[in-house]
Amino acid sequence: MHSKKAIYERLVTMMEELFEVESGRVFPEALLGEDLGIDSIDAVDMAAELQKITGQKIKPAAFKDIRTVQDLVDAAYAVLGDNDVAVPG
């Protein structure tokens, strides 16, 4: 089972482990760049991490239209929705 909530929670954990973003700073409308200090180079690592979550190949270029945490959740959800892959972990 994968709900948007579950994806969101995984993202919050990932942000802390990977990008030193304390969980208290993450909220759905937070801008990845301005609010959370995630830059274009981080997007490469983020794509790799999302790949682990979704089991789908995600190109860093796919992040061009993603500005907020919610965008990220929606993108991951869409990938998972298309393919019935369980969220690992």
Add this chain to the structure above:
Amino acid sequence: MNKTGKNSLHEMASNVGEDAPLFSLKVVLTGLCFALFGLIGLLLSVTVFPLFYLLPIGAQRRKRWSRAVLNKVFPAYIRFIGLCGIVKVEGMECDDLQAGGRLIVANHPSLLDVIYLMAVVKNANCLVKKSLFVNPFMAGTVRAAGYIRNDSETLLQECAASLAAGDNLIVFPEGTRTDPAKPFRFLRGAANIALEARSDVWPVTIRCQPARLMKRQPWYKMSKSTIQVSLQAHAPISVVPFLESELPRPRRSRQFTRDMEAFYAAQ
């Protein structure tokens, strides 16, 4: 004051000295010197650089030759603006920076910093903002010398390739001129390049007194006195601890960046 007895880089930025009147010889000369710089860029772009493109020398040699030209032109330009009483530069003999394949970072107090560094550093490559690639005075130069666009999608790979080819790569980790009102805040590009290229970082500090040609200071807000600039090369910051770290890469680049910020804050 820091432990070497010098004012910190930020303390220096608040010493702006006495204004030269707007309608003074000083401001006129400053304007002429900047115009001259544009003119030199334009002239090279229609003479020497096109010639390099025409010769069957390959892109690599064309870039090196173009950089060699700039490495001669910039010291002459610096001497000239020194004679005009605009800027006097010391510390132009940074032998440590000549080895090739060095990743050089510097603070960025003033408009002319990259000219000082390129006058010193042979075969210097540089990260350049995209607007210069379409600036009529600069485009010919930045293209001939093969500088790297800072918005390139393959930025890290291009930088690593440049260092591996023996270029000295100059990066201003602040991404823009220093904001004297704020503590050092570096972008992570420099650290990420170091990690990608497995390259130590060679810090240079640039001091300008009085603090002019800085961020939010238009060129015509000049000081009465000549700006004294000094360049100082420091021992390298090793990349090894960050390569060996168990942390995921984004966190290693953050730690490396914080260390660089701390180094500059202590200068």
